[in-house]
Amino acid sequence: MEIAVFWGKVALVAVAFGLCFLFRGENKQQ
Amino acid sequence: MTLDMKLTMIILFFVILTFVFEWVRVDVVGILMMVLLPITGLITGAQAFSGLSSNAVCSIIAVIIIGAGLDKTGVMNRLAGPIVQLGGASEKRITILISGTVGVISSMMQNIGAAALFLPATQRIAKRIGAPISQILMPMGFCAIIGGTLTLVGASPTILLNDLIQQFDPNLERLGLFTQTPIGVCLLLSAIVYFVIFGKWLLPSSEGTAAETDITTSLLDTYQAVGRVYELRVPDNSVSGKTLSDLAVRSHYLVTVIGISHSRQDDPNLLPRSNDVISAGDHIAVLGREENTRKMAEEFGWTLMDDMKTFADTLSRTNAGMCEATISPRSELVGRTLDETDFKGKYDVIPITVARGSRVYHAGIAHIKLQMGDTLLLQGPWAHFHRLNDLPQPRAVSFLTPLEGEIMRHHKAALAVFWLAVALAQVILIKDMPLSVALMSGALGMIVTGVLSIDEAYHSVDWMTVFLLAGLIPLGLAFKETGTAAYLANGILAIVGTPAPIVLLIIIGVLTSFFTLVTSNVGATVLLVPISMSMAVKVGADPRMAALVVGLSASNTFVLPTHQVNALIMRPGQYRTADYARAGAGMTLIFLAVELTVIYFFYGISAPAP
Numbered sequence: 313m314e315i316a317v318f319w320g321k322v323a324l325v326a327v328a329f330g331l332c333f334l335f336r337g338e339n340k341q342q
Numbered sequence: 343m344t345l346d347m348k349l350t351m352i353i354l355f356f357v358i359l360t361f362v363f364e365w366v367r368v369d370v371v372g373i374l375m376m377v378l379l380p381i382t383g384l385i386t387g388a389q390a391f392s393g394l395s396s397n398a399v400c401s402i403i404a405v406i407i408i409g410a411g412l413d414k415t416g417v418m419n420r421l422a423g424p425i426v427q428l429g430g431a432s433e434k435r436i437t438i439l440i441s442g443t444v445g446v447i448s449s450m451m452q453n454i455g456a457a458a459l460f461l462p463a464t465q466r467i468a469k470r471i472g473a474p475i476s477q478i479l480m481p482m483g484f485c486a487i488i489g490g491t492l493t494l495v496g497a498s499p500t501i502l503l504n505d506l507i508q509q510f511d512p513n514l515e516r517l518g519l520f521t522q523t524p525i526g527v528c529l530l531l532s533a534i535v536y537f538v539i540f541g542k543w544l545l546p547s548s549e550g551t552a553a554e555t556d557i558t559t560s561l562l563d564t565y566q567a568v569g570r571v572y573e574l575r576v577p578d579n580s581v582s583g584k585t586l587s588d589l590a591v592r593s594h595y596l597v598t599v600i601g602i603s604h605s606r607q608d609d610p611n612l613l614p615r616s617n618d619v620i621s622a623g624d625h626i627a628v629l630g631r632e633e634n635t636r637k638m639a640e641e642f643g644w645t646l647m648d649d650m651k652t653f654a655d656t657l658s659r660t661n662a663g664m665c666e667a668t669i670s671p672r673s674e675l676v677g678r679t680l681d682e683t684d685f686k687g688k689y690d691v692i693p694i695t696v697a698r699g700s701r702v703y704h705a706g707i708a709h710i711k712l713q714m715g716d717t718l719l720l721q722g723p724w725a726h727f728h729r730l731n732d733l734p735q736p737r738a739v740s741f742l743t744p745l746e747g748e749i750m751r752h753h754k755a756a757l758a759v760f761w762l763a764v765a766l767a768q769v770i771l772i773k774d775m776p777l778s779v780a781l782m783s784g785a786l787g788m789i790v791t792g793v794l795s796i797d798e799a800y801h802s803v804d805w806m807t808v809f810l811l812a813g814l815i816p817l818g819l820a821f822k823e824t825g826t827a828a829y830l831a832n833g834i835l836a837i838v839g840t841p842a843p844i845v846l847l848i849i850i851g852v853l854t855s856f857f858t859l860v861t862s863n864v865g866a867t868v869l870l871v872p873i874s875m876s877m878a879v880k881v882g883a884d885p886r887m888a889a890l891v892v893g894l895s896a897s898n899t900f901v902l903p904t905h906q907v908n909a910l911i912m913r914p915g916q917y918r919t920a921d922y923a924r925a926g927a928g929m930t931l932i933f934l935a936v937e938l939t940v941i942y943f944f945y946g947i948s949a950p951a952p
Binding site for chain 1: 348349365366378
């Protein structure tokens with residue numbers, strides 16, 4: 313169970329930074 | 343290694359990756375930390391936002407407001423004056439002067455305070471000498487950080503050292519206020535030398551955003567026929583008593599007199615009228631083509647100076663310049679001439695040319711009947727342009743180019759200095775007074791007494807700096823709270839075993855330099871001093887020196903913009919993370935090399951005989 317929660321959190325972190333990566337072009341204009 | 347530690351390491355890895363590749367701006371990474379860390383349960387929600395209310399962030403906000411107040415009242419300009427005079431137009435000399443001064447000041451106060459106070463002055467100086475701000479600001483910032491190593495009270499990590507040493511072993515001798523000064527002096531000097539020699543290659547030479555480029559220069563490039571500004575001197579033996587209209591400077595030579603400095607008067611007259619008399623010993627500033635100016639000077643027997651002397655300050659980019667303005671539809675000027683409306687006398691600016699369609703008129707412009715849409719090229723002090731721009735509609739003209747400079751509140755200068763003194767006095771005199779409270783009271787004093795308005799105060803604070811710092815504080819917290827920091831430090835030192843004392847000190851130095859980048863410098867010190875001291879005892883090194891290496895290396899933070907000072911100068915200097923990596927990598931290595939060399943040769947690293 314604990315391991316599953318851990319991987320869930322890792323997935324969340326990956327999604328967050330993945331979004332930053334995917335939208336990096338739009339963020340460059342800031 | 344617990345799961346939380348693994349998660350912290352994963353997040354740290356991504357943060358560094360994002361910092362380096364700048365997928366999003368660094369302050370957005372800070373906000374991401376405020377959200378991601380509590381969601382993943384590494385820290386509590388309250389801890390996540392604790393950065394916003396931290397002493398560091400509130401101090402920065404306050405000191406930025408104080409700096410803005412000093413800037414708006416012209417205090418910074420006055421401070422910049424002597425530095426520019428000493429350094430001349432040499433970028434290197436200016437860098438040495440500013441960095442050295444900030445470094446020394448930083449040894450006595452929080453280095454963020456020294457850097458934030460000097461930021462506006464540095465910006466003004468760079469503008470004045472026409473140097474890219476990015477070439478001067480990073481050396482200034484790095485020296486503010488290094489200046490903290492000059493005395494025991496210069497930076498928070500070393501302030502803690504004696505307490506930590508006493509906790510470890512109450513019998514050990516305490517460090518003195520100036521024990522570390524020789525090391526700090528060597529570090530500061532090596533940083534200045536480093537930037538003087540390699541600065542040109544290491545630092546970007548971006549001139550700033552479009553608004554930062556010099557309007558006057560670009561206008562003079564557009565209006566080639568207008569020429570440049572020159573200073574002339576009327577020799578003492580010259581026949582005097584002729585007025586400007588007698589001399590017919592404008593109609594004969596197409597040269598406009600934009601300033602007269604009479605030898606007996608202090609302030610130059612920046613609004614010469616046709617009936618002003620030119621006398622022997624006067625200095626005259628003119629705008630014209632070089633050949634015309636030369637010819638005029640020859641015929642009148644005036645001397646053309648190589649450089650601006652008398653007008654260097656009054657006509658400098660920060661004080662005066664040119665702008666383009668158009669005659670607006672309901673302007674009082676429509677259908678009348680500049681002469682009829684007494685344009686010069688009314689608005690205190692000098693018209694240089696009138697453009698209609700594709701034609702530009704240089705001579706006889708005072709007698710042209712103006713139409714809506716005519717464009718005037720104007721010269722004058724920025725304050726006068728701002729005054730014209732602040733008039734209610736319908737205004738005589740609308741400005742087409744951005745106005746530089748601002749209206750200075752010179753009469754509030756004494757108040758601004760007073761409130762700075764009040765803030766600093768509290769820091770120095772009252773023990774246990776939090777820096778943020780002392781500085782904020784100074785900032786508040788400035789607002790209440792009208793040095794700057796509350797809106798100007800809000801406007802001066804840079805949210806990027808605030809959120810970058812406030813977001814990095816929870817990351818440091820997570821690093822500490824989950825035990826990741828202690829785990830890593832213990833792990834690395836366990837692998838090392840029992841090396842020679844100097845090798846151990848090198849490892850401690852490198853380890854501290856890494857930790858201080860990702861967690862706070864205080865956090866790194868508190869964590870590493872006890873571990874390092876016990877390791878030092880084990881290998882027969884002086885535990886006090888091990889503690890000193892940690893305390894000093896905690897200021898070795900140049901590779902990422904995570905230190906407060908580096909975050910502060912990031913936006914004004916237009917730096918990217920890559921710029922810190924490039925200039926900071928060399929600085930980090932030099933810092934470690936100088937620090938350890940001086941300690942090895944002059945302090946002795948072996949444990950004293952019992």
